[in-house]
Amino acid sequence: MEFKVKELEGYTPQIGRLVSMMNYARKTTLDAVHGLTIKxxxxxxxxxxxxxxALLLHIAAVEKGFQIEIFDGRNPNEQEYDEWGAAYGLGELGRKEIKDQPLTFYIDKLYEVRNRTLEEFRRRDDTWLHSxxxxxxxxxxxxxxxxxxIEDEINHRGQIRIQLKMIPFLS
Structure with missing residues (x-):
């Protein structure tokens, strides 16, 4: 991996730069959680x-919400709310519903959502980006x-790093 914000093949220049920033943010998020257990x-x-x-699933849920709003031009439907609502809102519902999953579950969700974003970005240009x-x-x-x-992911990655330092059985 290069640490450069640059144009990327398959995307218009500005979208490529945006994708390169998104890729770096995601890499550092995945690095932060590498090897974590369910506990x-x-x-x-x-x-x-x-x-x-829950924070990992929230990162995916925020991106999913913007996909629905921006790419689909609508609000989430009932099925999408059922799938993503706890992750989007976190809090008590998130504590109740988001647990007992291995790291692969969260990583798969992050990739699933990101892959759609990247596909949609390939269909758009810099004029759309600035619309x-x-x-x-x-x-x-x-x-x-x-x-x-990107900002939301970086913020929650910071929370994850702090939490990792506070987990008693990791110290």
Whole structure:
């Protein structure tokens, strides 16, 4: 892997740069969780915490939500909400529903969602990336939305790294 933000084959120049940033963020997330057990993925530091597994699934859920909103032009349907709602919202529902899965489960979900994003990006160009839209009732564009996907992952990767330092049986 190169540590460069650059154009990538199969994508327009700006989308390629965005993908290279997304790839790096994902690599560092996967590096942070490499080899974790179910016990480590499910560990809760307190009654209000989110587990590492839940944070991984949340990363995928945020990207999935933007796929539905941006690529499909709609809100999640009932089936999608049933599948992704706990991961998107986390909290009590996430603590209840997101557990007892091996690391491969979370990694497969991350890859499944990311593969669709990459396929969709190959169909679009830099004009689309800069297209304006409203997000959270504010002026935005597609570039910002996908930057936010990266930002969200990096934020939660930081939480994961902190949690790893706090797991008593890892110290």
């Amino acid at each position: 480590e993925l499910d560990h809760l530091h307190n009654k209000n915490a989110n587990s590492i597994g 304006e839209r409203l997000w959270d009732n504010q002026p935005s564009n597609n570039y910002f939305i996908w930057f936010h996907v």
